[in-house]
Amino acid sequence: MAGLGNPGAAYARTPHNAGFDVLDRLAHRLGGTWRGQARFKAELARIRADARDVLLVKPQTFMNASGEAVGPLTRYYGVAPADLVVVSDDADLPAGRLRVRPGGGAGGHRGLLSVIEACGTQAFARVRVGVGRGAAGAGLVDHVLGRLEPADEEAVRRTLEVAADAVLCLVAQGPAEAMNRFNGWDAAGADQPGTNERG
Numbered sequence: 001m002a003g004l005g006n007p008g009a010a011y012a013r014t015p016h017n018a019g020f021d022v023l024d025r026l027a028h029r030l031g032g033t034w035r036g037q038a039r040f041k042a043e044l045a046r047i048r049a050d051a052r053d054v055l056l057v058k059p060q061t062f063m064n065a066s067g068e069a070v071g072p073l074t075r076y077y078g079v080a081p082a083d084l085v086v087v088s089d090d091a092d093l094p095a096g097r098l099r100v101r102p103g104g105g106a107g108g109h110r111g112l113l114s115v116i117e118a119c120g121t122q123a124f125a126r127v128r129v130g131v132g133r134g135a136a137g138a139g140l141v142d143h144v145l146g147r148l149e150p151a152d153e154e155a156v157r158r159t160l161e162v163a164a165d166a167v168l169c170l171v172a173q174g175p176a177e178a179m180n181r182f183n184g185w186d187a188a189g190a191d192q193p194g195t196n197e198r199g
Contacts, residue, residue, distance in 0.1 A: 004111040015131035016144040018089035042069040050172035063111040067118025084124035093130025096155030096187030102175035155187040
């Protein structure tokens with residue numbers, strides 16, 4: 001399972017690091033300890049979820065080269081595409097929304113594109129955390145690498161927690177159940193984390 005982001009304190013808690021943030025929550029919940037692996041250009045942590053061993057991966061290659069870590073790791077461990085989950089931000093989703101998909105294209109996300117190219121397939125599940133596009137006229141790069149407005153920041157923070165639930169559901173019950181439960185979840189209208197609130 002890979003969470004996408006950029007390494008270093010300058011990028012911590014920026015919208016583009018949503019994938020890192022979700023995996024940090026999973027590691028904290030389930031007792032995973034991060035260890036740097038220079039050979040794989042990544043930080044790795046192991047957890048147990050639904051009686052399965054799960055390897056958490058935070059590429060340290062910077063976002064646009066995420067595949068340089070994910071691709072070699074999947075080959076080294078013999079991970080089939082059906083067993084790979086990638087967690088990332090999504091600027092095309094409003095801040096506080098969540099989407100689970102069993103596969104598909106990169107949607108303009110360069111980190112996902114790098115993983116697709118490195119793995120040679122689009123057939124892996126992904127959990128995408130909505131971060132929006134910021135104020136009208138704002139540059140997308142500045143938005144995803146900057147700081148959110150307080151209301152959007154709180155919405156994304158809530159969504160990170162629910163995204164961790166979605167990942168665990170995906171591991172335990174598969175993409176169809178995770179999509180049914182979590183697609184359409186909206187921090188603005190949800191009272192119970194992990195409940196699909198379609199309005």
